[in-house]
Amino acid sequence: MSGNWREYIESYTSCIIAIAVFLFAAPWVWGYSDVPRASWSAWISAMVVAGLAVVSWAWPPLRMERANFFGGLWLILAPWTLHFTESSSAFWTHVCVGAGVTVFATAEAWLLHRADPTAIQPRHPSDLSGSYSS
Numbered sequence: 601m602s603g604n605w606r607e608y609i610e611s612y613t614s615c616i617i618a619i620a621v622f623l624f625a626a627p628w629v630w631g632y633s634d635v636p637r638a639s640w641s642a643w644i645s646a647m648v649v650a651g652l653a654v655v656s657w658a659w660p661p662l663r664m665e666r667a668n669f670f671g672g673l674w675l676i677l678a679p680w681t682l683h684f685t686e687s688s689s690a691f692w693t694h695v696c697v698g699a700g701v702t703v704f705a706t707a708e709a710w711l712l713h714r715a716d717p718t719a720i721q722p723r724h725p726s727d728l729s730g731s732y733s734s
């Protein structure tokens with residue numbers, strides 16, 4: 601695979617962010633907002649996954665894709681852990697979104713593992729240091 605590694609990583613991260621936005625809206629879209637455990641799980645998990653993805657997008661060397669991988673696993677296990685398996689829409693939303701986040705985070709980790717370290721550095725030297733001097 602040739603090309604800019606950062607573009608591939610950013611596209612996977614963008615997919616994770618889109619999935620998180622979908623997860624946040626899912627309780628209203630799929631009609632399980634009356635199931636408190638499932639709704640709160642979706643809202644909190646979406647914010648955590650999106651936050652980790654944004655950090656991963658902005659600063660790839662921090663390797664947040666591993667945290668998103670575990671966030672995806674949490675989403676898969678949440679229906680059983682929080683006991684909302686009776687709501688099929690909440691159950692399948694969590695499992696499918698969790699699988700998607702896990703797949704994209706795994707793909708991103710694989711790309712970061714294969715990429716040359718200089719190819720994934722931040723766009724500007726100030727991205728990690730906070731200083732604008734060169």
